[in-house]
Amino acid sequence: MSTAIRPSRGAPALHPRGLPRLARALVMGIVNVTPDSFSDGGRWYDPERAVAHGLSLWEEGADILDVGGESTRPGAVRPSAEEELRRVLPVVRELAAAGATVSVDTMRAEVAARAVEAGARLVNDVSGGLADPGMLPLMAGAGVPYVVMHWRGHSAGMRARAVYDDVVTEVVDELRLRIEAALHAGVPADCLVLDPGLGFAKLPEHNWQLLGRLPEVTALGHPVLVGAARKSFLGELLTDPVTGRPRPAHLRDAATSAVSVLAAAQDAWCVRVHDVASTVDAVRVTARWGLETPAGTPQTYPL
Ligand code: PMM
DSSP: OOOOOOOOOSSOSOOOTTSOOOSSOEEEEEEEOOSOOTTTTTTTOSHHHHHHHHHHHHHHTOSEEEEEOSOOSTTOOOOOHHHHHHHHHHHHHHHHHTTOOEEEEOSOHHHHHHHHHTTOOEEEETTTTSSOTTHHHHHHHHOSOEEEEOOOSOGGGTGGGOOOSSHHHHHHHHHHHHHHHHHHHTOOGGGEEEEOOTTSSOOHHHHHHHHHTHHHHHTTSSOBEEOOTTOHHHHHHTOOTTTOOOOOGGGOHHHHHHHHHHHHHTTOSEEEESOHHHHHHHHHHHHHHHHTSTTOOOOOSOO
C-alpha cells in the first residue's frame, strides 16, 4: 500500500475538553510578549502592542491565541516569574475580555494559575510538566486543557541533548511517560494535548522524521499540536543556493503553511503559527478535501 500523505478525515477525531470544535485543524496564533523570540523578537514586547497584535490575529480567524512571555530560543536567558507575569497577565486578561480563546505559553505553575484566573482556557507547557514540579498538580484541578510538549531541558543545553537512535520512537516513549505522570497527578485524560516539540532538542533531520511519522504521535490517543512556525529547520531547507544563507525567519511562512496542511491531513488537532489568515484558509481546504476520501467522515461541525 502507498504511504503517500492524503487527507484521511474531514475532522480531527480527538478534541480536548471545553475548546471550540471544528471540522478542521484549529489554528493557534502566536502572541509573543518577549524582547528576544527568534521569529518576531521584540515586535510585540509592549503589552499594548501585544494586545493589538492578538486582536488582529483573532480578526484574521485564529481559533486560539497563545500568549507567551518567555523566549525558548537556544541560549535565551529566562525572565523571573515576576517579569513573566508582568508581561503576560495584562495581555491574557484583555484578549480574554475581548472574547478570544486564550492559551498561556508557560513552564511555570504560578504563571499558569494566574493566567487561568485572568481568563486563559488552555495551558501550553513546552516542558510537559518537567520544568516546574507544581505544574501537574495545578493542572489536575485547573479545569482547562494542558499541552504536554516533548522537552529535554532548558534552551541553554538543548543542542547537546539532540541525540537519538530513533527520534520518533524516543519522542513517543518520552511523551508516553509524561502522559502517565500527568494522569497519575490527576490531570483528566480529556484535557491532555501532545506536541512533538519541533526544534526543542531536535536537529533538522529529527524534525523532518517526526513530521513524516506524525501518525505514530497521534496514535498515542490524544489531540496533537504541531508548532513548526518559522523554525530554523525550515530556514535550513530553504537555504539560498547562491549565498549559502538560511532563509530568514520572516520569509518562512509559506513553508510553515505547507507543514500545517500536511500536519492537518495527518489528523493534527491544531497548528501553532504566526500567519493566521492564510493558515485558516489552508486547513479549511485540507478538511474539505478530506471529506471526499473513502475514510472521510460526514461533516458534523463547522468548517
Ligand atoms: N514553539 C515555541 C514556543 N512555544 N509551544 C508549543 N506547544 N509547541 C511549539 O512548537 C512551541 C511552543 C517556539 O517558537 P516561538 O518563539 O515562535 O514562539
